[in-house]
Amino acid sequence: xxxxxxxxxxxxxxxxxxxxxxxxxxxxxxxxxxxxxxxxxxxxxxxxxxxxxxxxxxxxxxxxxxxxxxxxxxxxxxxxxxxxxxxxxxxxxxxxxxxxxxxxxxxxxxxxxxxxxxxxxxxxxxxxxxxxxxxxxxxxxxxxx
Numbered sequence: 001x002x003x004x005x006x007x008x009x010x011x012x013x014x015x016x017x018x019x020x021x022x023x024x025x026x027x028x029x030x031x032x033x034x035x036x037x038x039x040x041x042x043x044x045x046x047x048x049x050x051x052x053x054x055x056x057x058x059x060x061x062x063x064x065x066x067x068x069x070x071x072x073x074x075x076x077x078x079x080x081x082x083x084x085x086x087x088x089x090x091x092x093x094x095x096x097x098x099x100x101x102x103x104x105x106x107x108x109x110x111x112x113x114x115x116x117x118x119x120x121x122x123x124x125x126x127x128x129x130x131x132x133x134x135x136x137x138x139x140x141x142x143x144x145x
Contacts, residue, residue: 001042001142003135004067005034006056007049008075022100023127030128037132041139053077053084060087069142070095071134078103078113088118094141098134099124 007027010017015026031047038045046067050056056077063070070093077084078099088095097116102125104111116122120141123133 001069001139002044002046002067003038003138004059004063004070005031005045005047005131005135006059006070006072006074007047008056008073008077009051009053011073011075012049012051025128030131033128034131034135037135041136043135043139045135053081057083057087060084060091060093063093064091067093069093069138071098071131071138072096072115072119073098073100073131074115075099078115081114085114085118088115094138094145095119096134096138096141097122098130100127100130101125 011027014022014030015024027049034045034047048059050059060070072095074081074084074097078097095118097113097119103113113122121137123130123137126133
């Protein structure tokens, strides 16, 4: 089983970006933990980060015949991107949407996710563990469906 893990805009700044909201861990630390968990779950993952919406769309399109599922933190694009929603629906791969912070405790504009309706489910508010929970969830979903 092969899972694509996507990180959206500004997640490359983790560790220094608003540590009160996002913590002091880095994206590399998240990816390292994901790789360890993938070994434990006996799956393969590929991680990818981009600040560019079109690059994320391209990566999801390429995933269609190369991956079994997706774990995706669309970050700020969560609330604005019809393009990401459309591509998730188009490729028909199960996707777990993850977020470091609890969107429901944030600004009002963050309450609406454009991408969540195209996903199997959404996990938010558990810091970097949101990614681990998302990977476990999508692997479990794929094994049971």
